[in-house]
Amino acid sequence: MVKKILNYSETETNKILPIRYQWARDYFLMGVANNWVPEEIPMQEDIELWKKQDGLSEDERRVIIWNLGFFSTAESLTANNIVLSIYRHVGNPECRQYLLRQAYEEAIHTETFIYCCDSLNLDPDYIYNMYINIPSIREKDEFVVEITKSIMDPGFTVKTLTDIQKFVNDLVGYYVIMEGIFFYAGFAMMLNFLRHNKMVGIGEMFQYILRDETIHLAFGSDLINTIVAENPEIWTSDFTHSIIEKVKRGVELEHNYAKDSLPHGVLGLNEGMIREYLEYIADRRLERINLPRIYNSRNPFPWLSEIMDLRKEKNFFERRVTEYRTRGQLKWE
Ligand code: MN
Ligand code: FE
Numbered sequence: 001m002v003k004k005i006l007n008y009s010e011t012e013t014n015k016i017l018p019i020r021y022q023w024a025r026d027y028f029l030m031g032v033a034n035n036w037v038p039e040e041i042p043m044q045e046d047i048e049l050w051k052k053q054d055g056l057s058e059d060e061r062r063v064i065i066w067n068l069g070f071f072s073t074a075e076s077l078t079a080n081n082i083v084l085s086i087y088r089h090v091g092n093p094e095c096r097q098y099l100l101r102q103a104y105e106e107a108i109h110t111e112t113f114i115y116c117c118d119s120l121n122l123d124p125d126y127i128y129n130m131y132i133n134i135p136s137i138r139e140k141d142e143f144v145v146e147i148t149k150s151i152m153d154p155g156f157t158v159k160t161l162t163d164i165q166k167f168v169n170d171l172v173g174y175y176v177i178m179e180g181i182f183f184y185a186g187f188a189m190m191l192n193f194l195r196h197n198k199m200v201g202i203g204e205m206f207q208y209i210l211r212d213e214t215i216h217l218a219f220g221s222d223l224i225n226t227i228v229a230e231n232p233e234i235w236t237s238d239f240t241h242s243i244i245e246k247v248k249r250g251v252e253l254e255h256n257y258a259k260d261s262l263p264h265g266v267l268g269l270n271e272g273m274i275r276e277y278l279e280y281i282a283d284r285r286l287e288r289i290n291l292p293r294i295y296n297s298r299n300p301f302p303w304l305s306e307i308m309d310l311r312k313e314k315n316f317f318e319r320r321v322t323e324y325r326t327r328g329q330l331k332w333e
Contacts, residue, residue, distance in 0.1 A: 005226050006158045006167075008091025016093040021226065024094040027219045031101040034215070036208045038112040043119040043201040050120050056198070059266050064199060066261035067186045068122065069130030070137050071209075072113040074182070077141065079106035081174050085151045089158050089167060090223065098219055105212045112205050119201075136260035140182050140253050147173030147246065165234045168227055172243050172289070175220025177250040179213050180285045185258040185274050187213075188304055189266070195303060196267045221288040228290075240291055247286060248294070251278050273300045 003020040019025050049055040056064075082103050087096060117127055131141050148170045150156060158167050187210050194203025228235050258274040265271070276297045283293035299305055 003092060004230055005092050005095065005223070006089065006164070006230075013091040013093055013096070016097060019094050021092060021094050021222075023222045024092070024098045024219065027215050027222075028094075028098045028101050030215055031098070031105060031212070034208075034211055037108060038115040038205055041201050041204050043115070046199050046201040047119055049198060057266070059262070059264050060193075060198070062263075063189050063261050063266050064193070064202070065122075065127070066130075066134070066137070066257075067190055068113060068116055069127050069134060070140070070186060070257070071109070071183075072117065072127050073131045074141070074178070075106050075109040075113065077144065078174065078178060079103055079110065081144075081148060081178075082106065085148065086171070086174065089151065089156075095223065102216055102219065105216070109209055109212070112209065116202055116205070134260070136253075136257040140257060143249065143253055144173055144178050144182070147177070161231070161234055164227065164231050165239055168224055168234060169239075169243065169246075171220060171224050171227075172246065175217055175224070176285045176289065177247065179220065180217045181247070181250045181254050181278065181282060182257075183210075183213055184281055185254050185261070185278065188274055188277055188301055189258075189262065189269065191304060192267055192269045198267075217285075221285075224289050243289075244286065244291060244294065247282055251282050254278050276300045277304075 005021070082099055087099050087103075090096065090099065113127075116122075117124055131137050150166045151170045156163070156166075158164050187206060190199075190203055190206040191210070193199045194207065255271070255275045255278055258278075259271045262269065262271050262274070277300050279295035279297035280299045283295050283297070286293055
């Protein structure tokens with residue numbers, strides 16, 4: 001029986017060999033090679049800077065708190081989506097192998113924010129309720145929860161054309177919008193701190209998270225593309241139009257979040273530049289799933305794409321990233 005990506009029987013789903021979707025296996029191996037844990041990254045310099053009266057401006061503190069607030073709950077939201085719904089409907093064993101790896105990485109990311117909050121002695125009730133109390137964060141989370149509602153229904157299956165469209169719609173919500181757009185204003189803001197040698201421990205953790213997320217996004221895009229290739233009838237112009245509209249909405253919400261976290265600009269970064277960056281990456285995300293670009297904006301942060309496109313280990317920030325290779329090799333895929 002030739003393997004396909006969806007609709008497995010309970011026994012077929014355990015036959016990982018022979019591999020049909022080599023990309024899923026490759027992402028699994030890349031994930032394993034990128035292994036890291038937050039506790040190995042020292043936080044001493046961050047703690048000293050954070051405690052120092054005039055160490056950081058109010059605007060700088062706001063950026064850090066907003067990003068900790070968003071990421072602290074977003075990582076487990078993603079983990080829950082993978083485990084409770086994507087895993088259930090994607091029966092292909094090599095994809096499931098990767099989903100297990102991704103779920104573990106999301107747990108490491110959740111752990112990272114526990115470690116950050118503990119190190120800086122932040123009030124967990126404040127940080128972990130920002131997804132409710134801060135409208136610009138709440139709107140992003142609500143958008144993702146809303147877009148993924150149908151497949152959370154325990155009776156949901158992926159048998160009919162409409163079901164598969166719903167499922168792909170939700171995969172776009174998880175991978176393209178949540179991991180591919182909603183994380184990226186934060187990455188730009190936090191890696192800009194690292195670039196200016198501030199909050200270097202947290203910055204380094206964001207570097208590792210970005211490296212992991214790059215693979216999550218690549219897997220999600222290949223998963224979407226494979227489902228579409230095997231079910232080409234779902235890819236109607238109405239359906240692709242609705243996906244493009246959701247990506248546009250995602251850019252708006254992420255821009256609102258950037259305006260709220262960064263009302264006055266910090267360390268040479270402002271919300272206008274982040275808007276341009278979001279448009280630039282939204283085009284890349286659309287092209288990755290074979291849809292046309294819509295913004296044609298240029299990349300205002302070549303330094304950031306340099307980090308992401310690095311193929312070989314390179315001591316970009318002259319920190320300890322390159323020596324941090326106990327079990328993994330450093331590759332920005
Ligand atoms: Mn993550
Ligand atoms: Fe992720």
